[in-house]
Amino acid sequence: MRSTFWFLRVRGIAIGAHWSWLFIALLVVWSLAAGLFPSTYPGLPGSAYLVMAIVATVIFFVSVLLHELGHALTAQREGIEIRQITLWLLGGVAHLRGRPASAGADFRVAIAGPVVTLLLGGLFYLVMAVGRAMGWPAAVVGVADYLGRINLLLLVFNMLPALPLDGGRVLRDWLWHRQRSYLRATQWSAGVGKAFGVVLAALGVLSLFTTTGFSGIWFLVLGWFLAQAAQAEADDAVTRQSLQGLTVRDMMRPDPVTVDPDISVDRFFDTAAKARFSAFPVTEEGRLRGLVTLSQAAMVPPDQREDRTVGDIMLGRDQVPVLPAQQDAAEALELFRDDGRRAVVVDAADRVLGVLSTSDVAHTLQVRLARGLPEDPGERRRGRFLAVAIVVLALLVGGAFFYQPPVVVVSPGPAFDVSRDVTVQGRDVTQVNGRYLATTVRLEQPNAVEAAIAGVRPDREVVSASSVLPAGTSPEDYVAQQRRLYEQSRQVAAAAAARAVGLRVNVSGSGVIVAGVIPGAPAAAALRQGDVIVAVDHRDLHHTWQLQETVAARPAGTRFTLTVERGGATRQVSATSAELPRLAQGVGIGVLGQTRDLRVDLPFQVRFAQREEVGGPSAGVAYALAIADLLARKDYARGRTIAATGTIALDGSVGPVGGVAEKAVSAKEAGADLFLVPGEDAQDTAEHDPGLPVHDVRDLEQALRVVSGSSS
CATH class of the missing domain: 3.10.580.10 (CBS-domain)
Structure with missing residues (x-):
C-alpha cells in the first residue's frame, strides 16, 4: 500500500487510493460505456453512455468508501484506533490497529460495512423504481439500476463466510463466542478463506478453457488475493497469541x-x-x-x-x-x-x-x-461440525456464484420502433399511422446460479455458448459480423417492400463469405472462415438469402455440393444439412454468411438511423412492413403497435430466427397489439402464452394481409 495518494480525511481517518484503483476505475468506465449500458438501454447517444459510465463509476467507488467508513466509524466507537482507509484494485480496506476486546465488538465492526451496502443497494433500487414510474430519463434509471445491482452483488460476495471477507469475520466472531478462543476461531475462518481462494483460482483456470472472456484471469487474481489475505489473518492471530502476556x-x-x-x-x-x-x-x-x-x-x-x-x-x-x-x-x-x-x-x-x-x-x-502457544483461558472446542458445514456451504455457494459455465442465457431484450428509423426520398410516401416494433433478445453469460435459475424460468432459455459464437471467432468479430448482417437485412427489407408494392428492384451479389462456422455443424469439416461459396449443387449463388432458402427448402440430412473460392483457387466440398439450435435458424449447414459485393438498386433513396447496439438479421420483417406501409397508399398500421420478428429474403419470404418466446415477452411489455413470427417458429410461441395475438407468416405478402386484417 505504499503507492497510495491521499485525498480526504474524515474524523481523523486518512483516506487514499492505491494506483491500481485508477486502473480498475478506467476499466469499469470502459466496460459500462461500451458494453452494459448500450446493451441494456439502446438508442441513446454515445456521449450519454460515457457520462452514465463516469457517474456510475464515481458513485460506485463512493459506495465502497462508505462501506469502509461503516467499518471504521464503528471501530472508533468500540475504542479501536483506525489508521487509514485505502481504495485499491479489489475494492477497499480499513486499516485497524489492534483487535476488538470481544467477539461482540468485532461482530459490530464487521457487520457495519455490509449494513451500509445493503442500505445503499435498497436506496438505488428505490430511485430506479421511482424513476421508471415517473418517466425519468433512461440514463438516470440505468445508473440507479446498475448501482443497485452492483451494491447487492458486493453484499452477497462480502458476506461469504471466508476471511478476510466480512462474512468470514462474522463467522470468526461466532466461533470466537462459542469456543472462547480468538486464535482457533481465526484459524478456522481463515482456513475457509484459503480454501475459497483456492476454489476461485481453480475456477479461474477452468474458465480460461471454457469461456471466451477474461473472467478466468480475474478469478485467479481474486483467488490468490483471498488465499494470501486469509493466511495473513491466521499468521497475525498466531503472532498475537504468541505474544500474549508479554510486554x-x-x-x-x-x-x-x-x-x-x-x-x-x-x-x-x-x-x-x-x-x-x-x-x-x-x-x-x-x-x-x-x-x-x-x-x-x-x-x-x-x-x-x-x-x-x-x-x-x-x-x-x-x-x-x-x-x-x-x-x-x-x-x-x-x-x-x-x-x-x-x-x-x-x-x-x-x-x-x-x-x-x-x-x-x-x-x-x-x-x-x-x-508451544498458550491457550486462551476458558477455551471451548465445540461447534466444529457446524463450522465444517459452513465451510462446505461457502465453497459450494461461492463456486456456483462465481463460475461461469460455457452457456448463454437468452432473455427478452428491448423492442424499438423501426418506422422512426426509415427516411425515403425520391418517392411520395404516406406516414406510418402506428408503430412497427422490432423485438430483440439479450445474450448474457451467467454464473452457475443464474444459469440454473434461467433454466426454470419460462421467459429465459439456456443454450450452449458454442452454438452462438462460431469456432475461431472472437466476441468482437462476432459482434461486427452481426452488425453487418443487420445492415444488409435492412437493405434487403427495403427491396422486398418495394417489390411487394409493385416496384422494380435490381439486387446483385457475387457469393457468400463464410464469416464463421458453428462448432459441430455439418459444414465445420468442409468450410473455414474466409471461404466464399459461389455455387450450390452447381447453381450460381449470389447472396446469403439464396443459400438459406436453398438449404431450408430441403429436409435435414440433404447432402449439398458447394463450390468454394479459397486462397485464389476454386474447389468443391460437400456438406449435409441438419437441425441446428434455434439461434442458428433451424435447418442449415452451420455457417455465418455475408453477401459479397451486395448491391441493391431501388427506384428511390432510403436512409436508416444508426442503431449501434443492434445486430443480426431478425429485424428484417419489421423493417419490410414499415417500409411497405410508407410506400403504399393503404394505411396498414391503423394506429396499432405491430411487433414482428424474422429474416426477410429478396422475394419476401420470411425465415426463422431464435429466441421467439423471449421476443414475445418484449413485444407484450412494449404494448404490442399483435405479434408476427415466422411459420417455423410458431410452435415456440404456442408453448408459451405471450398474452397477445400471435400470427405465423411465411412471406411479406401474407404478413401485410394479416396486418391489414384481410387474412389471419
Whole structure:
C-alpha cells in the first residue's frame, strides 16, 4: 500500500487510493460505456453512455468508501484506533490497529460495512423504481439500476463466510463466542478463506478453457488475493497469541549504548565500532533526544566528520518511534508495521531503557512458538461440525456464484420502433399511422446460479455458448459480423417492400463469405472462415438469402455440393444439412454468411438511423412492413403497435430466427397489439402464452394481409 495518494480525511481517518484503483476505475468506465449500458438501454447517444459510465463509476467507488467508513466509524466507537482507509484494485480496506476486546465488538465492526451496502443497494433500487414510474430519463434509471445491482452483488460476495471477507469475520466472531478462543476461531475462518481462494483460482483456470472472456484471469487474481489475505489473518492471530502476556520490556535489548548529541561524527564511529550495533539512542542527561544510525553517519563526507556532530545528523525525538516499557507486546507490534524496523523504549521520565527491533520481536516469536502457544483461558472446542458445514456451504455457494459455465442465457431484450428509423426520398410516401416494433433478445453469460435459475424460468432459455459464437471467432468479430448482417437485412427489407408494392428492384451479389462456422455443424469439416461459396449443387449463388432458402427448402440430412473460392483457387466440398439450435435458424449447414459485393438498386433513396447496439438479421420483417406501409397508399398500421420478428429474403419470404418466446415477452411489455413470427417458429410461441395475438407468416405478402386484417 505504499503507492497510495491521499485525498480526504474524515474524523481523523486518512483516506487514499492505491494506483491500481485508477486502473480498475478506467476499466469499469470502459466496460459500462461500451458494453452494459448500450446493451441494456439502446438508442441513446454515445456521449450519454460515457457520462452514465463516469457517474456510475464515481458513485460506485463512493459506495465502497462508505462501506469502509461503516467499518471504521464503528471501530472508533468500540475504542479501536483506525489508521487509514485505502481504495485499491479489489475494492477497499480499513486499516485497524489492534483487535476488538470481544467477539461482540468485532461482530459490530464487521457487520457495519455490509449494513451500509445493503442500505445503499435498497436506496438505488428505490430511485430506479421511482424513476421508471415517473418517466425519468433512461440514463438516470440505468445508473440507479446498475448501482443497485452492483451494491447487492458486493453484499452477497462480502458476506461469504471466508476471511478476510466480512462474512468470514462474522463467522470468526461466532466461533470466537462459542469456543472462547480468538486464535482457533481465526484459524478456522481463515482456513475457509484459503480454501475459497483456492476454489476461485481453480475456477479461474477452468474458465480460461471454457469461456471466451477474461473472467478466468480475474478469478485467479481474486483467488490468490483471498488465499494470501486469509493466511495473513491466521499468521497475525498466531503472532498475537504468541505474544500474549508479554510486554515491550520482555522483548527489548536493555541498557543500550547511547551517545551524546555533542560528540563529533568521527568519535561516533569509534563508539559504534566497539558496540557492534547499527542504531544508537541519542541522550542528554539521560533523556532521549533522538536516534542516530551508521548509515546516517556514513553519508557525512570524511573531511567533515571532525566538525559535524551527532546532533547535526540524528533523527529528532519526534521522528523516533518510542514505546513505553509496559506496553503490550502485541500492540507494540503494530508500530513496526507502520514506522520501520526499530523503536526506543523509555520509562515515564523519558529515560532510555532499551531498544526494540524487528529481529528482537522475531527472536521472541521463535522462542514462544518452540515452547508451544498458550491457550486462551476458558477455551471451548465445540461447534466444529457446524463450522465444517459452513465451510462446505461457502465453497459450494461461492463456486456456483462465481463460475461461469460455457452457456448463454437468452432473455427478452428491448423492442424499438423501426418506422422512426426509415427516411425515403425520391418517392411520395404516406406516414406510418402506428408503430412497427422490432423485438430483440439479450445474450448474457451467467454464473452457475443464474444459469440454473434461467433454466426454470419460462421467459429465459439456456443454450450452449458454442452454438452462438462460431469456432475461431472472437466476441468482437462476432459482434461486427452481426452488425453487418443487420445492415444488409435492412437493405434487403427495403427491396422486398418495394417489390411487394409493385416496384422494380435490381439486387446483385457475387457469393457468400463464410464469416464463421458453428462448432459441430455439418459444414465445420468442409468450410473455414474466409471461404466464399459461389455455387450450390452447381447453381450460381449470389447472396446469403439464396443459400438459406436453398438449404431450408430441403429436409435435414440433404447432402449439398458447394463450390468454394479459397486462397485464389476454386474447389468443391460437400456438406449435409441438419437441425441446428434455434439461434442458428433451424435447418442449415452451420455457417455465418455475408453477401459479397451486395448491391441493391431501388427506384428511390432510403436512409436508416444508426442503431449501434443492434445486430443480426431478425429485424428484417419489421423493417419490410414499415417500409411497405410508407410506400403504399393503404394505411396498414391503423394506429396499432405491430411487433414482428424474422429474416426477410429478396422475394419476401420470411425465415426463422431464435429466441421467439423471449421476443414475445418484449413485444407484450412494449404494448404490442399483435405479434408476427415466422411459420417455423410458431410452435415456440404456442408453448408459451405471450398474452397477445400471435400470427405465423411465411412471406411479406401474407404478413401485410394479416396486418391489414384481410387474412389471419
